[in-house]
Amino acid sequence: MFNKLKVKLDRYGQSQLLQFWNELNESEKNILESQINEIDFDYIQDLIASHVLKMPETSVRGEIKPAPYFPLNPASPEDKELCIKAEAEGIRLLKEGKVAALTVAGGQGTRLGYDGPKGTYRITPVKEKTFFQYFAESIKKIGEKYGHDLKWYIMTSRMNNPQTVGFFRENKFFGLKESSLFFFTQGTMPAINYEGKILLSSKYSIALSPDGHGGTLLALKNSGALAKMKDDSVELISYFQVDNPLVSVANPAFLGLHSLRNAEMSARMLPKTGPFEKLGNFCMVNGRLEIIEYSDMPEELAESRKTDGSLKFLAGSPAIHIISRSFVESLTASGKLSLPWHRADKKVPFISPDGQVVSPEKNNAVKLESFIFDALPMASRTVIYEARREEEFAPTKNPTGIDSVESCRAMLIARDAERLERAGVKVPRKANGSPDCLIEISPSVIIDDADAAEYCLKNPIAPEKGKALYVS
Ligand code: UTP
Numbered sequence: 001m002f003n004k005l006k007v008k009l010d011r012y013g014q015s016q017l018l019q020f021w022n023e024l025n026e027s028e029k030n031i032l033e034s035q036i037n038e039i040d041f042d043y044i045q046d047l048i049a050s051h052v053l054k055m056p057e058t059s060v061r062g063e064i065k066p067a068p069y070f071p072l073n074p075a076s077p078e079d080k081e082l083c084i085k086a087e088a089e090g091i092r093l094l095k096e097g098k099v100a101a102l103t104v105a106g107g108q109g110t111r112l113g114y115d116g117p118k119g120t121y122r123i124t125p126v127k128e129k130t131f132f133q134y135f136a137e138s139i140k141k142i143g144e145k146y147g148h149d150l151k152w153y154i155m156t157s158r159m160n161n162p163q164t165v166g167f168f169r170e171n172k173f174f175g176l177k178e179s180s181l182f183f184f185t186q187g188t189m190p191a192i193n194y195e196g197k198i199l200l201s202s203k204y205s206i207a208l209s210p211d212g213h214g215g216t217l218l219a220l221k222n223s224g225a226l227a228k229m230k231d232d233s234v235e236l237i238s239y240f241q242v243d244n245p246l247v248s249v250a251n252p253a254f255l256g257l258h259s260l261r262n263a264e265m266s267a268r269m270l271p272k273t274g275p276f277e278k279l280g281n282f283c284m285v286n287g288r289l290e291i292i293e294y295s296d297m298p299e300e301l302a303e304s305r306k307t308d309g310s311l312k313f314l315a316g317s318p319a320i321h322i323i324s325r326s327f328v329e330s331l332t333a334s335g336k337l338s339l340p341w342h343r344a345d346k347k348v349p350f351i352s353p354d355g356q357v358v359s360p361e362k363n364n365a366v367k368l369e370s371f372i373f374d375a376l377p378m379a380s381r382t383v384i385y386e387a388r389r390e391e392e393f394a395p396t397k398n399p400t401g402i403d404s405v406e407s408c409r410a411m412l413i414a415r416d417a418e419r420l421e422r423a424g425v426k427v428p429r430k431a432n433g434s435p436d437c438l439i440e441i442s443p444s445v446i447i448d449d450a451d452a453a454e455y456c457l458k459n460p461i462a463p464e465k466g467k468a469l470y471v472s
Pocket of ligand 1: 118212213397
Protein backbone atom coordinates (compact mmCIF):
# COMPACT_ATOMS: atom_id res chain seq x y z
CA MET A 1 0.00 0.00 0.00
CA PHE A 2 2.79 2.38 1.02
CA ASN A 3 4.74 2.08 -2.23
CA LYS A 4 1.70 2.73 -4.38
CA LEU A 5 0.74 5.80 -2.38
CA LYS A 6 4.33 7.06 -2.34
CA VAL A 7 4.68 6.84 -6.11
CA LYS A 8 1.44 8.72 -6.56
CA LEU A 9 2.25 11.44 -4.02
CA ASP A 10 5.84 11.87 -5.25
CA ARG A 11 4.43 12.65 -8.66
CA TYR A 12 2.53 15.59 -7.18
CA GLY A 13 5.14 16.68 -4.64
CA GLN A 14 2.82 15.76 -1.74
CA SER A 15 4.66 12.85 -0.12
CA GLN A 16 4.79 14.76 3.20
CA LEU A 17 1.36 13.19 3.76
CA LEU A 18 3.13 9.88 4.40
CA GLN A 19 5.81 11.18 6.76
CA PHE A 20 4.39 9.37 9.84
CA TRP A 21 3.40 6.18 7.99
CA ASN A 22 5.71 3.93 9.98
CA GLU A 23 4.15 5.09 13.26
CA LEU A 24 0.55 4.34 12.21
CA ASN A 25 -1.47 1.26 13.12
CA GLU A 26 -3.48 -0.60 10.46
CA SER A 27 -6.74 1.31 10.93
CA GLU A 28 -4.93 4.66 10.88
CA LYS A 29 -3.17 3.63 7.67
CA ASN A 30 -6.55 2.77 6.15
CA ILE A 31 -8.01 6.14 7.13
CA LEU A 32 -5.11 8.02 5.58
CA GLU A 33 -5.14 5.88 2.46
CA SER A 34 -8.83 6.48 1.86
CA GLN A 35 -8.43 10.24 2.40
CA ILE A 36 -5.57 10.34 -0.11
CA ASN A 37 -7.55 8.31 -2.61
CA GLU A 38 -10.49 10.68 -2.38
CA ILE A 39 -8.38 13.60 -3.60
CA ASP A 40 -8.25 14.35 -7.31
CA PHE A 41 -4.59 15.38 -7.36
CA ASP A 42 -4.50 16.56 -10.97
CA TYR A 43 -7.31 18.95 -10.14
CA ILE A 44 -5.86 20.07 -6.79
CA GLN A 45 -2.42 20.70 -8.26
CA ASP A 46 -3.97 23.02 -10.86
CA LEU A 47 -5.84 24.85 -8.10
CA ILE A 48 -2.67 25.13 -6.03
CA ALA A 49 -0.96 26.77 -9.00
CA SER A 50 -3.82 29.18 -9.71
CA HIS A 51 -5.18 29.94 -6.21
CA VAL A 52 -2.48 29.21 -3.61
CA LEU A 53 0.95 29.89 -5.08
CA LYS A 54 -0.41 33.08 -6.56
CA MET A 55 -3.41 35.27 -5.78
CA PRO A 56 -6.40 34.34 -7.92
CA GLU A 57 -7.71 36.99 -10.26
CA THR A 58 -10.58 38.69 -8.38
CA SER A 59 -10.88 42.00 -10.15
CA VAL A 60 -14.08 42.17 -12.14
CA ARG A 61 -13.53 43.15 -15.74
CA GLY A 62 -15.97 44.76 -18.13
CA GLU A 63 -18.97 46.95 -17.78
CA ILE A 64 -20.64 46.69 -14.37
CA LYS A 65 -24.17 47.96 -13.86
CA PRO A 66 -26.70 47.48 -11.07
CA ALA A 67 -28.95 44.47 -11.67
CA PRO A 68 -32.67 45.14 -12.00
CA TYR A 69 -34.98 43.64 -9.37
CA PHE A 70 -38.67 43.12 -8.79
CA PRO A 71 -39.82 45.55 -6.07
CA LEU A 72 -41.61 44.44 -2.92
CA ASN A 73 -44.30 47.07 -3.44
CA PRO A 74 -44.63 47.43 -7.20
CA ALA A 75 -46.02 50.64 -8.66
CA SER A 76 -47.47 49.48 -11.97
CA PRO A 77 -50.90 47.79 -12.13
CA GLU A 78 -49.38 44.90 -14.14
CA ASP A 79 -46.74 44.22 -11.50
CA LYS A 80 -49.32 44.49 -8.71
CA GLU A 81 -51.42 41.95 -10.55
CA LEU A 82 -48.37 39.72 -11.02
CA CYS A 83 -47.73 39.78 -7.25
CA ILE A 84 -51.25 38.57 -6.54
CA LYS A 85 -50.91 35.80 -9.11
CA ALA A 86 -47.47 34.87 -7.76
CA GLU A 87 -48.78 34.41 -4.24
CA ALA A 88 -51.56 32.15 -5.52
CA GLU A 89 -49.07 30.19 -7.62
CA GLY A 90 -46.74 29.74 -4.63
CA ILE A 91 -49.62 28.48 -2.51
CA ARG A 92 -50.59 26.02 -5.26
CA LEU A 93 -47.02 24.70 -5.37
CA LEU A 94 -46.97 24.24 -1.59
CA LYS A 95 -50.36 22.53 -1.58
CA GLU A 96 -49.22 20.13 -4.28
CA GLY A 97 -45.97 19.32 -2.47
CA LYS A 98 -43.79 20.70 -5.25
CA VAL A 99 -41.50 22.54 -2.85
CA ALA A 100 -38.74 21.36 -0.50
CA ALA A 101 -36.91 23.47 2.08
CA LEU A 102 -33.13 23.28 2.09
CA THR A 103 -31.00 24.52 4.97
CA VAL A 104 -27.26 24.77 4.51
CA ALA A 105 -25.71 23.88 7.85
CA GLY A 106 -22.28 22.58 6.91
CA GLY A 107 -20.31 25.69 7.83
CA GLN A 108 -17.81 25.77 10.67
CA GLY A 109 -19.28 28.82 12.40
CA THR A 110 -15.84 29.95 13.53
CA ARG A 111 -16.88 33.56 14.19
CA LEU A 112 -19.64 32.51 16.58
CA GLY A 113 -17.12 30.45 18.53
CA TYR A 114 -19.76 27.94 19.64
CA ASP A 115 -18.70 24.36 20.22
CA GLY A 116 -21.21 22.37 18.17
CA PRO A 117 -23.16 22.61 14.91
CA LYS A 118 -24.49 26.16 14.58
CA GLY A 119 -28.04 24.85 14.11
CA THR A 120 -27.96 23.55 17.69
CA TYR A 121 -27.24 27.02 19.11
CA ARG A 122 -30.07 28.39 21.32
CA ILE A 123 -31.08 31.58 19.58
CA THR A 124 -34.65 32.60 20.35
CA PRO A 125 -35.14 35.43 22.85
CA VAL A 126 -37.66 33.94 25.31
CA LYS A 127 -37.70 30.13 25.01
CA GLU A 128 -34.09 29.84 23.85
CA LYS A 129 -34.99 27.47 21.05
CA THR A 130 -32.27 26.33 18.73
CA PHE A 131 -32.13 27.41 15.08
CA PHE A 132 -33.10 23.87 14.08
CA GLN A 133 -36.15 23.77 16.36
CA TYR A 134 -37.30 27.17 15.15
CA PHE A 135 -37.13 26.10 11.49
CA ALA A 136 -38.74 22.74 12.32
CA GLU A 137 -41.74 24.52 13.82
CA SER A 138 -42.15 26.65 10.67
CA ILE A 139 -41.88 23.58 8.49
CA LYS A 140 -44.52 21.72 10.49
CA LYS A 141 -46.84 24.72 10.36
CA ILE A 142 -46.41 25.09 6.58
CA GLY A 143 -47.35 21.42 6.19
CA GLU A 144 -50.51 21.93 8.26
CA LYS A 145 -51.45 25.21 6.61
CA TYR A 146 -51.18 23.95 3.04
CA GLY A 147 -52.21 20.36 3.66
CA HIS A 148 -48.98 18.80 2.38
CA ASP A 149 -45.86 18.03 4.43
CA LEU A 150 -42.95 20.23 3.44
CA LYS A 151 -39.88 18.07 2.89
CA TRP A 152 -36.77 19.39 4.62
CA TYR A 153 -33.23 18.81 3.29
CA ILE A 154 -30.39 19.69 5.64
CA MET A 155 -26.84 19.91 4.38
CA THR A 156 -24.19 19.07 6.94
CA SER A 157 -20.45 18.63 6.66
CA ARG A 158 -18.48 15.49 7.36
CA MET A 159 -17.33 17.13 10.57
CA ASN A 160 -20.77 18.02 11.98
CA ASN A 161 -23.04 15.38 10.44
CA PRO A 162 -23.08 12.87 13.33
CA GLN A 163 -23.76 15.58 15.91
CA THR A 164 -26.46 17.18 13.77
CA VAL A 165 -28.33 13.97 13.06
CA GLY A 166 -27.90 12.90 16.69
CA PHE A 167 -29.40 16.19 17.85
CA PHE A 168 -32.50 15.68 15.71
CA ARG A 169 -32.88 12.10 16.97
CA GLU A 170 -32.57 13.15 20.63
CA ASN A 171 -35.29 15.73 20.01
CA LYS A 172 -37.52 13.27 18.14
CA PHE A 173 -37.19 15.36 14.99
CA PHE A 174 -39.14 18.13 16.72
CA GLY A 175 -42.42 16.43 15.90
CA LEU A 176 -41.72 16.15 12.17
CA LYS A 177 -42.00 12.81 10.43
CA GLU A 178 -38.55 11.29 10.10
CA SER A 179 -39.42 10.47 6.50
CA SER A 180 -39.87 14.12 5.63
CA LEU A 181 -36.27 14.93 6.60
CA PHE A 182 -33.18 14.21 4.53
CA PHE A 183 -29.67 14.89 5.82
CA PHE A 184 -26.86 14.99 3.31
CA THR A 185 -23.19 15.75 3.56
CA GLN A 186 -21.19 18.18 1.48
CA GLY A 187 -17.74 17.62 0.04
CA THR A 188 -14.42 18.63 1.57
CA MET A 189 -11.27 20.35 0.40
CA PRO A 190 -7.79 19.99 1.89
CA ALA A 191 -6.05 22.98 3.49
CA ILE A 192 -2.87 23.92 1.64
CA ASN A 193 0.08 25.84 3.06
CA TYR A 194 1.78 28.71 1.29
CA GLU A 195 4.39 26.35 -0.19
CA GLY A 196 1.58 24.46 -1.91
CA LYS A 197 1.71 21.46 0.45
CA ILE A 198 -1.43 19.77 1.75
CA LEU A 199 -1.47 19.85 5.57
CA LEU A 200 -2.03 16.99 8.00
CA SER A 201 -4.28 17.66 11.00
CA SER A 202 -3.02 14.51 12.74
CA LYS A 203 -0.45 11.89 11.82
CA TYR A 204 -3.06 9.98 9.86
CA SER A 205 -5.57 12.57 8.70
CA ILE A 206 -5.52 15.39 6.23
CA ALA A 207 -6.64 18.88 7.33
CA LEU A 208 -9.99 18.95 5.54
CA SER A 209 -12.72 21.54 5.61
CA PRO A 210 -16.16 21.85 3.97
CA ASP A 211 -16.04 22.98 0.35
CA GLY A 212 -18.32 26.03 0.75
CA HIS A 213 -22.08 26.43 0.29
CA GLY A 214 -21.52 26.09 -3.47
CA GLY A 215 -20.86 22.45 -2.60
CA THR A 216 -24.62 22.10 -2.07
CA LEU A 217 -25.29 21.49 -5.75
CA LEU A 218 -22.97 18.55 -6.25
CA ALA A 219 -23.77 17.17 -2.80
CA LEU A 220 -27.47 17.13 -3.72
CA LYS A 221 -26.62 14.93 -6.67
CA ASN A 222 -24.00 12.71 -5.03
CA SER A 223 -26.09 12.02 -1.92
CA GLY A 224 -29.16 10.91 -3.84
CA ALA A 225 -31.12 13.92 -2.54
CA LEU A 226 -31.82 15.09 -6.07
CA ALA A 227 -33.12 11.69 -7.12
CA LYS A 228 -35.33 11.59 -4.03
CA MET A 229 -36.72 15.03 -4.82
CA LYS A 230 -37.62 13.77 -8.27
CA ASP A 231 -39.35 10.69 -6.83
CA ASP A 232 -41.29 12.97 -4.48
CA SER A 233 -42.27 15.31 -7.37
CA VAL A 234 -40.40 18.21 -5.77
CA GLU A 235 -39.73 20.89 -8.38
CA LEU A 236 -38.48 23.87 -6.40
CA ILE A 237 -35.91 24.15 -3.63
CA SER A 238 -36.28 26.94 -1.09
CA TYR A 239 -32.69 27.56 0.01
CA PHE A 240 -31.64 29.40 3.18
CA GLN A 241 -28.82 29.55 5.72
CA VAL A 242 -28.94 27.92 9.14
CA ASP A 243 -28.02 31.14 10.94
CA ASN A 244 -30.91 33.27 9.64
CA PRO A 245 -33.98 32.38 11.71
CA LEU A 246 -35.96 35.36 10.41
CA VAL A 247 -36.21 33.94 6.89
CA SER A 248 -39.59 32.80 5.61
CA VAL A 249 -38.85 29.18 5.05
CA ALA A 250 -41.01 28.85 1.94
CA ASN A 251 -42.31 32.23 0.81
CA PRO A 252 -45.35 31.82 -1.48
CA ALA A 253 -44.87 35.08 -3.44
CA PHE A 254 -41.17 34.35 -4.07
CA LEU A 255 -41.89 30.75 -5.11
CA GLY A 256 -44.70 31.94 -7.35
CA LEU A 257 -42.68 34.67 -9.07
CA HIS A 258 -39.90 32.19 -9.77
CA SER A 259 -42.38 29.72 -11.19
CA LEU A 260 -44.44 32.17 -13.27
CA ARG A 261 -41.27 33.57 -14.84
CA ASN A 262 -39.92 30.07 -15.55
CA ALA A 263 -36.75 30.97 -13.68
CA GLU A 264 -34.00 28.44 -12.98
CA MET A 265 -32.47 30.18 -9.96
CA SER A 266 -33.80 33.21 -8.10
CA ALA A 267 -32.65 35.38 -5.25
CA ARG A 268 -34.04 37.79 -2.67
CA MET A 269 -32.35 41.18 -2.46
CA LEU A 270 -32.16 43.76 0.29
CA PRO A 271 -31.37 47.45 0.09
CA LYS A 272 -27.89 47.66 1.66
CA THR A 273 -27.42 49.75 4.79
CA GLY A 274 -24.33 51.44 3.32
CA PRO A 275 -21.84 51.13 0.45
CA PHE A 276 -19.61 48.66 2.28
CA GLU A 277 -22.13 46.42 4.03
CA LYS A 278 -20.73 42.89 3.90
CA LEU A 279 -23.23 41.53 1.40
CA GLY A 280 -22.73 40.36 -2.16
CA ASN A 281 -23.81 42.95 -4.75
CA PHE A 282 -26.26 42.09 -7.52
CA CYS A 283 -24.64 43.37 -10.70
CA MET A 284 -24.89 42.98 -14.44
CA VAL A 285 -21.37 42.31 -15.73
CA ASN A 286 -21.19 42.65 -19.50
CA GLY A 287 -24.93 42.13 -19.59
CA ARG A 288 -24.93 39.02 -17.37
CA LEU A 289 -26.21 38.76 -13.80
CA GLU A 290 -23.51 38.18 -11.21
CA ILE A 291 -23.14 38.62 -7.50
CA ILE A 292 -19.91 40.44 -6.76
CA GLU A 293 -18.58 39.80 -3.25
CA TYR A 294 -18.28 42.96 -1.13
CA SER A 295 -14.54 42.39 -0.96
CA ASP A 296 -14.23 42.28 -4.79
CA MET A 297 -16.51 45.24 -5.50
CA PRO A 298 -14.52 48.22 -6.85
CA GLU A 299 -14.70 50.93 -4.17
CA GLU A 300 -15.76 53.73 -6.49
CA LEU A 301 -18.70 51.65 -7.71
CA ALA A 302 -19.75 50.64 -4.19
CA GLU A 303 -19.80 54.34 -3.25
CA SER A 304 -21.42 55.71 -6.38
CA ARG A 305 -24.79 57.38 -5.88
CA LYS A 306 -27.79 58.45 -7.92
CA THR A 307 -28.81 62.10 -8.08
CA ASP A 308 -31.26 61.56 -5.19
CA GLY A 309 -28.33 60.42 -3.00
CA SER A 310 -29.30 56.74 -2.87
CA LEU A 311 -26.71 54.04 -3.67
CA LYS A 312 -26.48 53.04 -7.31
CA PHE A 313 -25.54 49.52 -6.29
CA LEU A 314 -28.20 49.17 -3.65
CA ALA A 315 -29.06 45.49 -4.00
CA GLY A 316 -27.33 43.21 -1.48
CA SER A 317 -27.73 39.45 -1.23
CA PRO A 318 -29.09 37.82 1.95
CA ALA A 319 -28.40 34.33 0.50
CA ILE A 320 -32.04 33.33 0.10
CA HIS A 321 -32.77 31.48 -3.13
CA ILE A 322 -35.27 29.44 -5.04
CA ILE A 323 -33.52 26.86 -7.19
CA SER A 324 -35.30 24.62 -9.67
CA ARG A 325 -34.52 20.94 -9.27
CA SER A 326 -34.15 20.63 -13.05
CA PHE A 327 -31.46 23.36 -12.97
CA VAL A 328 -29.41 21.44 -10.39
CA GLU A 329 -29.87 18.29 -12.46
CA SER A 330 -28.51 19.92 -15.58
CA LEU A 331 -25.61 21.62 -13.77
CA THR A 332 -24.50 18.36 -12.18
CA ALA A 333 -25.34 15.89 -14.96
CA SER A 334 -21.67 15.15 -15.72
CA GLY A 335 -20.94 14.44 -12.05
CA LYS A 336 -18.78 17.58 -11.93
CA LEU A 337 -19.66 21.17 -11.35
CA SER A 338 -17.36 23.98 -12.16
CA LEU A 339 -18.20 26.84 -9.86
CA PRO A 340 -15.23 29.14 -9.34
CA TRP A 341 -13.10 28.62 -6.23
CA HIS A 342 -12.62 31.41 -3.72
CA ARG A 343 -9.48 31.63 -1.65
CA ALA A 344 -9.63 32.21 2.12
CA ASP A 345 -6.40 32.68 4.06
CA LYS A 346 -6.72 31.06 7.50
CA LYS A 347 -4.83 29.89 10.54
CA VAL A 348 -4.93 26.14 10.13
CA PRO A 349 -3.48 23.93 12.90
CA PHE A 350 -1.18 21.26 11.49
CA ILE A 351 1.33 18.56 12.45
CA SER A 352 4.92 19.64 12.10
CA PRO A 353 7.61 17.21 10.81
CA ASP A 354 8.58 16.46 14.44
CA GLY A 355 5.02 15.28 15.11
CA GLN A 356 3.87 18.26 17.21
CA VAL A 357 0.51 20.00 16.72
CA VAL A 358 1.18 23.60 15.73
CA SER A 359 -1.54 26.22 16.22
CA PRO A 360 -0.27 29.13 14.13
CA GLU A 361 -0.72 32.73 15.24
CA LYS A 362 -0.75 34.07 11.69
CA ASN A 363 -2.47 32.82 8.56
CA ASN A 364 -0.47 29.88 7.27
CA ALA A 365 -2.73 28.19 4.75
CA VAL A 366 -5.41 28.54 2.15
CA LYS A 367 -8.88 27.04 2.26
CA LEU A 368 -10.82 26.88 -0.96
CA GLU A 369 -14.59 27.30 -1.07
CA SER A 370 -17.22 27.63 -3.76
CA PHE A 371 -20.26 29.86 -3.34
CA ILE A 372 -23.84 29.01 -4.27
CA PHE A 373 -24.49 32.40 -5.82
CA ASP A 374 -21.90 31.71 -8.52
CA ALA A 375 -24.52 29.43 -10.07
CA LEU A 376 -26.76 32.46 -10.80
CA PRO A 377 -24.92 33.48 -14.00
CA MET A 378 -25.41 29.92 -15.25
CA ALA A 379 -29.19 30.20 -15.02
CA SER A 380 -30.95 31.11 -18.22
CA ARG A 381 -33.68 32.95 -16.30
CA THR A 382 -33.61 34.49 -12.84
CA VAL A 383 -35.84 36.61 -10.65
CA ILE A 384 -34.40 38.99 -8.09
CA TYR A 385 -37.12 39.86 -5.63
CA GLU A 386 -36.81 42.59 -3.03
CA ALA A 387 -37.28 41.63 0.62
CA ARG A 388 -37.87 43.68 3.75
CA ARG A 389 -34.81 43.17 5.88
CA GLU A 390 -36.87 43.33 9.08
CA GLU A 391 -38.92 40.37 7.87
CA GLU A 392 -36.29 38.16 6.24
CA PHE A 393 -32.73 38.67 7.35
CA ALA A 394 -31.12 38.40 10.78
CA PRO A 395 -27.77 36.68 10.18
CA THR A 396 -26.02 35.35 13.27
CA LYS A 397 -22.30 35.40 12.65
CA ASN A 398 -20.81 36.84 15.85
CA PRO A 399 -21.63 36.69 19.58
CA THR A 400 -22.11 40.48 19.82
CA GLY A 401 -22.22 43.57 17.61
CA ILE A 402 -23.12 43.53 13.92
CA ASP A 403 -24.79 40.34 12.59
CA SER A 404 -24.71 38.78 16.02
CA VAL A 405 -26.73 36.75 18.49
CA GLU A 406 -27.73 40.07 20.08
CA SER A 407 -28.86 41.71 16.84
CA CYS A 408 -30.66 38.56 15.72
CA ARG A 409 -32.66 38.31 18.97
CA ALA A 410 -33.57 41.99 18.78
CA MET A 411 -34.78 41.51 15.19
CA LEU A 412 -36.85 38.45 16.11
CA ILE A 413 -38.53 40.46 18.89
CA ALA A 414 -39.08 43.47 16.61
CA ARG A 415 -40.61 41.34 13.84
CA ASP A 416 -42.95 39.53 16.23
CA ALA A 417 -43.95 42.81 17.93
CA GLU A 418 -44.84 44.38 14.57
CA ARG A 419 -46.75 41.29 13.56
CA LEU A 420 -48.84 41.44 16.74
CA GLU A 421 -49.44 45.16 16.29
CA ARG A 422 -50.71 44.61 12.77
CA ALA A 423 -53.11 42.10 14.31
CA GLY A 424 -54.40 44.81 16.66
CA VAL A 425 -52.31 44.08 19.78
CA LYS A 426 -50.90 46.98 21.81
CA VAL A 427 -47.16 46.52 22.34
CA PRO A 428 -45.39 48.72 24.92
CA ARG A 429 -42.52 50.61 23.30
CA LYS A 430 -39.51 52.53 24.60
CA ALA A 431 -38.85 56.17 23.74
CA ASN A 432 -36.58 55.04 20.86
CA GLY A 433 -39.44 52.99 19.42
CA SER A 434 -38.10 49.51 20.22
CA PRO A 435 -40.43 47.07 22.06
CA ASP A 436 -40.32 47.51 25.85
CA CYS A 437 -40.82 43.79 26.44
CA LEU A 438 -39.53 40.46 25.16
CA ILE A 439 -41.79 38.78 22.61
CA GLU A 440 -41.45 35.41 20.96
CA ILE A 441 -44.07 33.88 18.71
CA SER A 442 -43.85 30.15 18.11
CA PRO A 443 -43.79 29.46 14.35
CA SER A 444 -45.87 26.40 15.11
CA VAL A 445 -48.87 28.76 15.49
CA ILE A 446 -48.04 31.89 13.48
CA ILE A 447 -45.84 32.24 10.39
CA ASP A 448 -47.46 35.21 8.68
CA ASP A 449 -49.79 38.15 9.22
CA ALA A 450 -52.89 36.17 8.32
CA ASP A 451 -52.09 33.58 11.02
CA ALA A 452 -51.47 36.40 13.52
CA ALA A 453 -54.80 38.08 12.76
CA GLU A 454 -56.69 34.80 13.13
CA TYR A 455 -54.85 33.88 16.33
CA CYS A 456 -55.40 37.26 17.97
CA LEU A 457 -59.12 37.17 17.25
CA LYS A 458 -59.41 33.99 19.30
CA ASN A 459 -56.76 34.66 21.97
CA PRO A 460 -56.45 37.98 23.76
CA ILE A 461 -52.77 38.98 23.98
CA ALA A 462 -51.47 41.79 26.17
CA PRO A 463 -47.68 42.16 26.34
CA GLU A 464 -46.58 43.90 29.55
CA LYS A 465 -43.83 46.48 29.85
CA GLY A 466 -40.53 44.91 30.87
CA LYS A 467 -41.91 41.34 30.80
CA ALA A 468 -41.45 38.35 28.51
CA LEU A 469 -44.33 37.08 26.39
CA TYR A 470 -44.36 33.75 24.59
CA VAL A 471 -47.15 33.18 22.07
CA SER A 472 -47.79 29.53 21.32
P1 UTP B 1 -20.77 31.44 6.45
O1 UTP B 1 -20.11 31.92 5.23
O2 UTP B 1 -21.32 32.46 7.36
O3 UTP B 1 -19.77 30.48 7.20
O4 UTP B 1 -21.89 30.43 6.02
P2 UTP B 1 -19.87 29.76 8.60
O5 UTP B 1 -18.99 28.56 8.44
O6 UTP B 1 -21.27 29.48 9.05
O7 UTP B 1 -19.26 30.77 9.63
P3 UTP B 1 -17.76 31.32 9.80
O8 UTP B 1 -17.47 32.09 8.54
O9 UTP B 1 -16.86 30.13 9.99
O10 UTP B 1 -17.87 32.18 11.00
C1 UTP B 1 -23.14 30.84 5.55
C2 UTP B 1 -24.05 29.62 5.52
O11 UTP B 1 -23.53 28.64 4.64
C3 UTP B 1 -23.35 27.42 5.32
C4 UTP B 1 -23.25 27.79 6.79
O12 UTP B 1 -23.58 26.68 7.59
C5 UTP B 1 -24.23 28.93 6.88
O13 UTP B 1 -25.55 28.45 6.93
N1 UTP B 1 -22.12 26.77 4.82
C6 UTP B 1 -20.97 27.49 4.72
C7 UTP B 1 -22.17 25.46 4.49
O14 UTP B 1 -23.23 24.79 4.60
N2 UTP B 1 -21.03 24.87 4.04
C8 UTP B 1 -19.87 25.54 3.91
O15 UTP B 1 -18.86 24.92 3.49
C9 UTP B 1 -19.84 26.89 4.25
